Amino acid sequence: MSCPKWFFNVLAMVCLVGILFAVVGSKPTAVAQPPIEYSLPEAAQQIQQKPAKPLTLLQAYDLFQTRAQRWQPQGAVAFLQSIDVEGDSRSSGQDGRRRGWAATLVGTEAQSTQLVVRIVDGVIVEESEEPAAPDLVPIPNKPQIDSPKALLVAQTAKQGLGPSADKGRGFHFALDTIPRGSVGILVRASYSGRPALLTIDPTKGSLLSAQVRSGENSGGILYSTDAGQTWQASNLNGQLVTAIYAHPLKEMTAYATVIQQGTIVLYQTQDGGQNWSALGSLPDRAGNWANSLAVVASAKQGLEFVVATSSGLWVSADGKSWSLNKRLPGGPKQWLGAAQGSEDYRLFASVPLGKNRGLYGTTDLSSWDKVAEGSYRLSESFDKTMVLATDEEQPDKALLLDLDSQKNIAIPGKVLRAAGNFRDLEATLFDDSLSGVGRLTNKQFQQTLTADNASLAVAPDFSTNHIAVAGGFRTGIHRTTDGGLTWNTVLTDPSAIVTGSNEVFSVKFLSANSVIAANGGFETWQNF
Amino acid sequence: MAKLLTRAHSSFLVIAIIGLLILLATMAPTLVYAATYTGWFTGYAMGNQIGAAGVEVSQGHFANHSYGTCGDPASYWPWGTKITTAQSITLHYSNGAAYSRKKFYLEDSGDLNCSQGNYWVDIYFGRYQRFGEPCNCPGSPSNGFCINANYNSCNDAQNFGRTRRTYTGP
Numbered sequence: 001m002s003c004p005k006w007f008f009n010v011l012a013m014v015c016l017v018g019i020l021f022a023v024v025g026s027k028p029t030a031v032a033q034p035p036i037e038y039s040l041p042e043a044a045q046q047i048q049q050k051p052a053k054p055l056t057l058l059q060a061y062d063l064f065q066t067r068a069q070r071w072q073p074q075g076a077v078a079f080l081q082s083i084d085v086e087g088d089s090r091s092s093g094q095d096g097r098r099r100g101w102a103a104t105l106v107g108t109e110a111q112s113t114q115l116v117v118r119i120v121d122g123v124i125v126e127e128s129e130e131p132a133a134p135d136l137v138p139i140p141n142k143p144q145i146d147s148p149k150a151l152l153v154a155q156t157a158k159q160g161l162g163p164s165a166d167k168g169r170g171f172h173f174a175l176d177t178i179p180r181g182s183v184g185i186l187v188r189a190s191y192s193g194r195p196a197l198l199t200i201d202p203t204k205g206s207l208l209s210a211q212v213r214s215g216e217n218s219g220g221i222l223y224s225t226d227a228g229q230t231w232q233a234s235n236l237n238g239q240l241v242t243a244i245y246a247h248p249l250k251e252m253t254a255y256a257t258v259i260q261q262g263t264i265v266l267y268q269t270q271d272g273g274q275n276w277s278a279l280g281s282l283p284d285r286a287g288n289w290a291n292s293l294a295v296v297a298s299a300k301q302g303l304e305f306v307v308a309t310s311s312g313l314w315v316s317a318d319g320k321s322w323s324l325n326k327r328l329p330g331g332p333k334q335w336l337g338a339a340q341g342s343e344d345y346r347l348f349a350s351v352p353l354g355k356n357r358g359l360y361g362t363t364d365l366s367s368w369d370k371v372a373e374g375s376y377r378l379s380e381s382f383d384k385t386m387v388l389a390t391d392e393e394q395p396d397k398a399l400l401l402d403l404d405s406q407k408n409i410a411i412p413g414k415v416l417r418a419a420g421n422f423r424d425l426e427a428t429l430f431d432d433s434l435s436g437v438g439r440l441t442n443k444q445f446q447q448t449l450t451a452d453n454a455s456l457a458v459a460p461d462f463s464t465n466h467i468a469v470a471g472g473f474r475t476g477i478h479r480t481t482d483g484g485l486t487w488n489t490v491l492t493d494p495s496a497i498v499t500g501s502n503e504v505f506s507v508k509f510l511s512a513n514s515v516i517a518a519n520g521g522f523e524t525w526q527n528f
Numbered sequence: 529m530a531k532l533l534t535r536a537h538s539s540f541l542v543i544a545i546i547g548l549l550i551l552l553a554t555m556a557p558t559l560v561y562a563a564t565y566t567g568w569f570t571g572y573a574m575g576n577q578i579g580a581a582g583v584e585v586s587q588g589h590f591a592n593h594s595y596g597t598c599g600d601p602a603s604y605w606p607w608g609t610k611i612t613t614a615q616s617i618t619l620h621y622s623n624g625a626a627y628s629r630k631k632f633y634l635e636d637s638g639d640l641n642c643s644q645g646n647y648w649v650d651i652y653f654g655r656y657q658r659f660g661e662p663c664n665c666p667g668s669p670s671n672g673f674c675i676n677a678n679y680n681s682c683n684d685a686q687n688f689g690r691t692r693r694t695y696t697g698p
Contacts, residue, residue, distance in 0.1 A: 081583060084606035102608050116610075116631075128610070130631050133588045134621050134654070135675065166595035167634075168581070168607045176583045188582045197582040213580065215640070218669065242641065291597065291642070310596055332596050334642070352599025375599040392645050416645055433568070433645040434692070452570065452690040454643030473570070473643055473690070474666035495670070502666040505641035520641050522669045525578055 053121035054097035057082075057147035057173045057185065064103040064117060065142070067124070071115050072107030076138030078114070079104040081174035081186075082147075085120050090163050092170030096148025106136055139175060139183050143202035147173040147185070150205070154187040154198040157207040158528075161198070164190045175202070184208055193288060194262060197525055211525035215240040215259050215289075219521025220498035222491075223273030227459055228469040228479045228507075228515045229490055233497045236267060236276045240521035243293035243307075244506050248340040248384055251511040255279075255319075256518070257290035257307060264290045266305060266319040272514035279319030286322065287311045294336035299343040304365065306347065308333035313349060315365055328368050329356035337378030337387040339402045346403050348387055350376045359389055361401070371406060372399055379418040382458045382509075386422045390415040392433050412438075412445035419456040419468060429456055429468055429484045437470055439484045449487045451475035457507040457515070471504025471517050494519045562612070562696035565602070567647030569613075569693045571685035572638070574655050575668030579636030581607040587619050588629060591636035591650040598642035602697070609634040611649065611697040620684060622656050622677035638667070649695070651688065654681035 055063070061080060068075030082098035092098060105115040114132040118125050145153075151171055155161050163170040171189050178184035184199040195213035200206070220237040221244065224230060240259040247253035256267045256276065264282040269275060282290075292308040306325075307314045310332045313325040331354035339346045348361050349368075352375035359371040376389040376399070389399040392414040400409050400422055411418075411425070413432035420428035426440045437449035437456065455471035462468065466483035477491040495502050500519035507517045572591070579585040580594075590611065593603040616628035638650045650667070656677035657663050663674035665682035 079583070081581075081608060083608040112627075116633075128631060130588075131627050131629050133586045135586065167605065167637075172582075172607075174583050186582050195580070195582075197578070289594075289597075289640075334597070334599055350599070353596065353601070377599075414645070416643075454641070473639075493666075495666070499670070501640075501668075503639065503641065503643060505643045518641075520639075522576075523580065523637070523640065524576055524669060525582075 051121070052087075052099055054092075054095075054099045055101060055119075055122060056097050057150070057175060058143065059122075060098075060101040060103070060119065061142060061175065063119060063122065064101070064105060067117055068105040068107075068115070071105060072111065074108045075105050075115075077103050077175070078106040078136045078138050079174075079176055080139075081176070082168075082172045083118065084167075084169050088169050090165050090169050092163070093147075093151075093173070094163065094171055096146065096151045096171075096173070098147075098170075098173065104133070104136065106132060106138055137177075141183075141203075143175060143183075143185060145185060145200060145202050145205040147187075150185045150187050150200040153200050153205055153207055154189065154210075158191060158196070158198065158210050161189050161191055161196060164188060164195060166190075166195065178208070191528065192262060193284075196528075210528055212528045213523050214262065214526045215521050215523040216261070216526075217499075217521075218524075219500040220519055221256060221273060221276065222477075222494060222498050222517045222519060224515040224517075225272065225513055227465075227467050227509075227513045228477070231477065231491050231494070231497055231517065232274070234269070234273050234276060234516070237498045241518045242290045244508055244516060244518050245293045245295050246384075246508045246510050246516075248295055248297050248338065248345070249342075252514055254508060254510055254516055255293060255295055255305065257293050259288060259290075262288040264288065264307065264309070266293075266307070266316070268319070269516075272510050273516035280316070280321075282307060282309075282314055282322050285311060286314050286324075291332070291334050292336040294338050294347060296338050296340065296345040296347050298345055298364075301364075306336060306365070308336050308349060325365055327366060328360055328362075329358075329370075330354070331356040335376065335378045337380050337389070337401075338384070339380075339387050340384040341403050344403065346401070348376075348378055348389065348401060350378060350389075352376070359399070363403075371401070377416055379422075379456075381422045382420055382460060382462050388415075388418050388422045390418070392416060412440060417456050419458045420462060427463060427483070429458065429470075431456055431470075437484070437487075448480075448484055449478055451478060451487075451489070453478075454503050454505045454520075455507045455517075457509050459509050459512055461512050465512070469507045469509075469515055469517070471507045472502070473504075474502045476502070477504055477507075477517060563698065564694060564696050565647040566692060566694045567602075567649055568644055568690055569617075569649045569651055569688070570644070570667070570690050571651045571653050571688035572665060572667040573653040573681035573685040574657070574663050574665040574674055575672040577655075577673035581635040583635055585636050585652050585655075587652060587654045588632055589635040589652045590632040591638040591652070592634060592648060593639055593642065593644075594637045598639070598644075598646075600642075600646045600648070602647050605634055605698055607634055609698055611695045614694040614696075617651060617688070618684075619653055620656070620679050620681070622675065622679060624679045649693070651685075653684040653688065656681045 080103040083100040085100035174186040199208040331351040335350040374391040438447035452473040454473040459467040470478040503520035657674040
């Protein structure tokens with residue numbers, strides 16, 4: 001079968017015209033560059049190959065405003081911020097310019113969609129039309145102050161203002177509604193190691209506010225004297241507690257790390273959690289957050305306090321004098337767990353991210369051995385003689401560690417935490433990241449607590465009284481008296497007793513009847 | 529073969545190839561990179577006006593773990609990171625009308641104590657409160673910033689509960 005010549009010519013012309021239309025039509029209307037996904041590694045390389053073209057806030061505003069008006073006749077910028085792009089360093093933005101910007105554009109009031117646009121080096125790299133966020137209104141007037149000036153105002157007003165090194169590297173800028181309902185130029189930076197936010201009047205260029213991210217005045221510790229049935233507020237109320245730990249050998253005694261004025265302070269209770277007093281503070285260079293706390297005891301060294309932070313592992317014999325343990329390989333120290341004997345201990349520390357990612361163990365804090373590769377969370381057994389190390393990226397298996405041995409064991413699913421007697425897994429409660437809290441029965445995992453969970457602890461005599469307590473993630477505090485088969489919510493609103501987030505992130509038994517629970521706190525912006 | 533490739537075919541091929549070359553030379557690399565993750569989603573509402581990123585938290589925003597914490601690789605994602613959920617999430621306007629959204633932007637942080645696992649996402653449901661109701665919601669600072677409306681955003685957050693979701697991100 002053959003086709004006439006004219007047929008192929010017509011077909012080819014149609015294709016060509018179609019292709020040309022596609023090419024012309026695919027051009028972005030504002031900044032005439034093709035859209036590419038900003039997070040695409042190949043695209044990021046392409047961006048890097050182009051000359052960097054950082055923009056000021058007003059230059060970015062003009063681009064977005066043009067794009068908005070081509071999108072909708074009444075289109076306008078409603079929100080604008082600089083964003084990190086591949087290759088940005090900690091010094092990015094120090095001249096008031098950034099390579100990456102994102103904006104939300106809105107049309108008329110009746111418009112049900114918004115256009116989210118991202119530019120890198122002056123090129124639109126992504127557009128997304130999506131349902132309009134309610135209450136988003138156009139920025140009424142173009143700012144008269146640009147980001148270099150805003151940064152200068154901020155740095156002049158607050159000496160020591162530095163670039164940020166967290167989720168926004170360097171100095172960042174935004175144009176947004178500020179609490180009074182008007183518009184401000186925001187400068188995001190750091191101050192004394194904490195995120196800082198300075199708001200500049202977009203018309204006058206004056207400083208409207210200077211705030212740091214701080215987590216004080218919320219959170220605290222609850223205590224129970226009846227094995228978790230009822231709860232009261234301790235004197236650590238309205239205090240940002242980040243970790244609690246029961247004394248390894250002595251009942252009714254426990255320790256807590258509390259953030260006060262950006263400093264990690266170690267607190268102690270000797271009456272089952274009702275009253276707490278400060279023992280001492282970590283040095284400023286330890287940072288302003290304690291990820292984890294452990295207390296170990298040995299015949300040789302006595303009691304030693306160990307605090308894990310992103311800056312390293314800090315050790316003290318008295319809670320007052322602290323030293324950085326430099327023997328443990330670098331990287332963020334996240335979780336700690338100890339197997340405690342009558343005269344010695346074995347402490348484990350998890351470095352979950354970075355080149356030294358892994359689980360490390362020590363018996364003297366002087367030398368550390370790498371126990372395993374991976375990112376392990378650590379749970380201690382009811383009698384503190386064992387540690388169960390679980391990695392949610394390695395489901396169905398765990399490491400059971402004690403004073404002088406370790407072995408791989410099979411566990412159900414992706415376990416975030418466990419409590420109980422780890423030698424008898426049917427006498428152990430698991431919080432499986434897939435299923436929730438439950439227990440093994442005839443080797444089958446059975447979820448028994450439906451509420452979202454944040455912590456687990458069993459009573460010291462769990463094998464006989466079968467009591468356990470689960471701290472909920474915004475769901476209250478839950479208790480079982482039958483070994484985890486059934487649960488009762490004994491406290492629906494912990495924040496009604498101790499102010500906080502209702503994220504009961506840690507529960508510890510200090511004796512058969514004495515229990516403490518830590519209610520999480522919030523970080524907020526506070527004036528400085 | 530030569531007989532098969534008639535003049536008509538040849539002209540078609542030449543024009544088509546030229547067109548294709550033009551297209552390739554000018555076409556945007558429209559590949560959309562997205563890794564897929566699965567994690568627990570929770571919801572929050574009300575709370576402070578300004579989130580950890582320094583901008584006003586609103587519907588369409590989400591929080592995840594603080595920078596470099598919890599062993600969570602997602603804790604390194606920069607502010608403004610977009611995620612797209614496989615299934616849409618229902619939110620409400622101030623008048624109570626529902627709408628669905630799949631795209632969310634990282635503008636806040638939460639779960640400071642790392643009780644949740646990797647790739648945890650906390651979806652922000654808004655700050656609407658009915659007249660006379662408290663501006664409180666579990667997971668958010670009490671007496672936060674609320675907007676009077678015919679709807680309560682905290683109900684959405686609590687009804688959303690905790691669900692395991694698949695989403696794309698960086």
